[in-house]
Structures are given as structure tokens and as C-alpha cells.
Amino acid sequence: MKNEKISPLRRVMVMSLPLLAASVPLCAAHAQDKAGGPVVVYVSANAQSAEAVTDVARKKLPDVKLNMVGGGTGQLLKRVEAEAASPRADIFWTAFASSFERYKGNLAEYRSAELSAIPEKYVEKSGLWAASNVHVAVAMLNSKQFQGKAPKTWRDLTDPRFKGKIIVSNPEDSSTAFTILWWIEKNFGGDVLAQIAANSVVTPSGSNVVRSVGQGEYAVGITYESIAYPYVAGGQREIRLMYAEDGTFEIPDDMALIKNGPNPAAAKRAYDLMLSREVQVALLENAFRRPSRSDIKVSEIIDMPDLSSIKLLPFDEGVATADRDAFLARWKALPKAAAGK
Numbered sequence: 001m002k003n004e005k006i007s008p009l010r011r012v013m014v015m016s017l018p019l020l021a022a023s024v025p026l027c028a029a030h031a032q033d034k035a036g037g038p039v040v041v042y043v044s045a046n047a048q049s050a051e052a053v054t055d056v057a058r059k060k061l062p063d064v065k066l067n068m069v070g071g072g073t074g075q076l077l078k079r080v081e082a083e084a085a086s087p088r089a090d091i092f093w094t095a096f097a098s099s100f101e102r103y104k105g106n107l108a109e110y111r112s113a114e115l116s117a118i119p120e121k122y123v124e125k126s127g128l129w130a131a132s133n134v135h136v137a138v139a140m141l142n143s144k145q146f147q148g149k150a151p152k153t154w155r156d157l158t159d160p161r162f163k164g165k166i167i168v169s170n171p172e173d174s175s176t177a178f179t180i181l182w183w184i185e186k187n188f189g190g191d192v193l194a195q196i197a198a199n200s201v202v203t204p205s206g207s208n209v210v211r212s213v214g215q216g217e218y219a220v221g222i223t224y225e226s227i228a229y230p231y232v233a234g235g236q237r238e239i240r241l242m243y244a245e246d247g248t249f250e251i252p253d254d255m256a257l258i259k260n261g262p263n264p265a266a267a268k269r270a271y272d273l274m275l276s277r278e279v280q281v282a283l284l285e286n287a288f289r290r291p292s293r294s295d296i297k298v299s300e301i302i303d304m305p306d307l308s309s310i311k312l313l314p315f316d317e318g319v320a321t322a323d324r325d326a327f328l329a330r331w332k333a334l335p336k337a338a339a340g341k
Contacts, residue, residue: 035265036063040089042080042258044073049287056279057270064266073099073175080106080258090267093132093255093274096175098321100129100256108257110268114275117293122252131252131292132274133226133283136310137180139242140210140228145219153246154184157220158195164337165219166199169206172328176206176224182320182327183249187313190330197334214239229288229304243305249315250307252292 043050050068057066071079073095080092084106092100092107100107109127122131139157141150145165151157157166171178185193201218203209206227213221214231216238221228231239255274261267273279280291284301291298299306320327 035263035269036061036065037263037266038065038067039091039263039266039270040067040069040261041091041093041270042076042089043068043070043093044076045094045289046287049283049289052282052286053274053279056276056282057273060273060276060278061269064270066270077103077106084259087258087261089258090261090263091255091271091274092258094253095129095256096179096251096317097124097129097254098317099175100124100254101318101321104128106259108259108261108264110257110271112268112272112275114272114293117277117295118275119292119294122254122292124254129254129256130275132255133253133280133289134250134292134307135176135224135226135253136243136250136290136307137183137248138223138225138228139244140213140221140223140231141240141242142213142216142219142238143240144238145213145216150240151220151242152244154188154196154244154248155192155246157199158192160199162199162220164199164201166196166222166337167201167203167209167212167218167220168222169209170202170204171331173204174206176227177222178324178327179251179315179317179320180222180224181331182323183315185327185330186320187247193331194334197331197336199337201338202336225290225304226288233288233302243310245311247311247313249313251315251317253289 054066054068057064069089076092077095077099080089081103107128111127112130115123115130118130124130139151143150146161148161168181169177171181181193184196209221209223210228210231212218214236225241228241232241255271257267257271277293277295280293280296281301283289284291284298297306298304
């Protein structure tokens with residue numbers, strides 16, 4: 001394993017720490033000929049991801065002071081909207097396109113030079129946002145908690161032997177759970193979703209999913225790759241990720257410049273850096289966030305499969321968003337294994 005230098009305990013602890021503001025010393029010599037100074041980043045990514053970015057920024061942008069302000073995606077986007085008359089932040093990192101769509105009027109168009117290495121499918125057509133990384137839907141498995149063959153497909157999770165052994169977060173509160181469960185219903189039908197629901201315990205917290213599987217309380221957790229991978233990288237041999245043989249999907253995690261931010265010139269430099277190869281490699285190595293760039297071969301850096309080796313089926317985020325309320329009503333009506341804590 002290529003990430004043995006960080007212990008599994010530290011990985012889990014770091015991911016749960018609150019984000020702290022990270023500062024970089026101002027270099028007056030550089031500021032004279034390039035826009036520098038403070039750049040405020042509203043960030044919904046975990047502390048480990050924020051640290052990976054600021055570590056690179058200290059070397060590459062010594063005249064720019066990055067201030068990371070953490071919070072939930074919805075909370076921070078509402079803050080951007082409330083501050084529209086006098087914006088206090090320069091960059092938003094990260095949100096799904098469906099979330100940014102509702103706040104398009106608060107975002108600034110920008111075509112970074114780094115977009116040449118990012119596939120067009122990951123870039124909003126007007127340049128309002130671009131993917132800084134990509135999530136892949138997986139099932140996190142603890143082999144000590146089930147007998148027989150490991151599941152290989154989403155349909156395998158309908159097997160009665162998994163009754164009460166699958167944990168998933170509440171799709172009303174978790175965008176991760178909503179997107180995955182909606183996609184399963186869309187691709188495999190309501191009967192498959194209903195059988196998975198009947199086998200599942202629903203928990204209010206997404207972090208409970210990976211923690212509970214990692215601790216051996218459940219056999220299967222439905223989540224995203226970057227959330228579960230720290231347990232694999234941490235050396236828990238009983239933990240593996242299921243990239244479903246009947247298909248899974250990717251969803252880009254996006255970043256954007258905030259319109260009329262307090263330091264737009266320096267913000268563009270920081271935005272470019274956050275899309276750069278160096279930062280995306282650092283995010284992969286330290287936070288297991290799969291790059292959006294096409295010039296990074298994931299399997300050469302960590303023990304994670306390349307997208308080309310995963311069976312990917314389409315995911316239409318716009319259709320999913322439009323169907324959200326109707327889906328949640330269908331989901332509520334399905335019998336579940338239990339109510340999680």
C-alpha cells in the first residue's frame with residue numbers, strides 16, 4: 001500500500017476534525033507584480049482535503065493567504081446568497097452541479113487555463129463551475145460480517161442473507177444516499193430498490209455508514225469511494241470496496257468563483273492552483289479524492305482502480321434533482337430493516 005505513512009486511526013480522526021482557517025505568509029515582493037493577498041474559500045470538503053490544498057499553496061502561491069471557512073454545502077451556499085450585496089468569500093469548494101444550479105446568479109464565469117486537462121463533461125458550459133474531483137458510488141464491505149461469497153452487484157444486496165446487515169444514510173438528509181438510491185431505482189427498478197431497503201438500516205448520519213462498517217457493526221455500507229477508502233488504505237484487510245459488476249456511476253464534485261468576491265485576481269490564481277495536477281495528486285494521495293483531470297492515472301499513485309476499469313452507467317443529475325421529492329415519498333413508503341441510531 002502506498003499510503004502507509006498515515007495510520008488508519010489518524011485518517012479517521014483527521015476526517016472528523018472541524019476545518020480550521022489556514023493561512024499563508026504574505027510575500028510583498030511577489031504581491032508587487034502579481035495579485036496576492038487573502039482569498040476566502042467556503043469549503044464543504046473535509047479537513048484532510050483542505051490541508052492538502054493549503055500545503056501545496058504554501059509552496060506555489062506564497063503571496064496568497066488562503067482562509068478556509070468550513071461548513072455544510074447547503075449552509076454555505078445560503079451564506080453566499082445572503083452576502084450577495086457584499087460578498088465575503090472568493091471561492092466555493094465543493095458542491096454538486098444541482099446545488100450550484102440554484103445559485104447561478106451568485107457565481108462568476110471563469111475559464112481557467114487548467115480546464116485544458118479536464119474533460120468538457122466536467123465543466124459547466126458557461127464556465128460557472130468545474131469539477132475538482134469525481135465521486136464513484138460503491139458498497140463498502142466488511143468480510144467478517146457475512147458468510148458465503150462477497151456481493152459483486154447491486155442486485156446481490158437484495159439477498160435475504162443481508163437482512164439488517166446493510167447500512168445507508170437517510171436520503172432526505174444525505175445527498176450521497178439520495179443520488180445512489182435514486183440511481184439504483186432508475187437503473188434496476190423499484191423492486192430491486194425495495195429489496196435493498198428491506199435489508200437496510202437507515203441512519204441519520206453519513207459518517208455513521210463508514211464508521212459502522214469499519215467497526216464491524218454492519219456488513220455493507222452504501223456510500224462514495226472517497227468516504228470509504230481511508231479504511232482500505234488504513235490496512236483493515238476485512239474491508240474492501242465493491243465496484244458493482246452490473247454498473248455504477250460517477251458524479252463530479254465542483255468548485256466555482258463567487259461573483260464580486262473581495263479579491264478576484266488572487267482568487268483566480270488560487271482557483272487555477274486548486275484545479276492543477278499537483279493539487280489533484282495531493283488530494284488523491286491524502287484525501288482519496290479521485291481527480292477530474294485526464295492526465296492523472298490513479299492506479300499509478302494509489303491502489304485504486306482507474307475509471308476505465310469500472311463499468312460506468314449514465315447518471316443524470318438534473319433528472320435526479322427534479323425527481324427528488326417524488327423519490328423521497330417512494331422511499332419513505334418502503335419497509336426498512338430498522339431505524340439506525
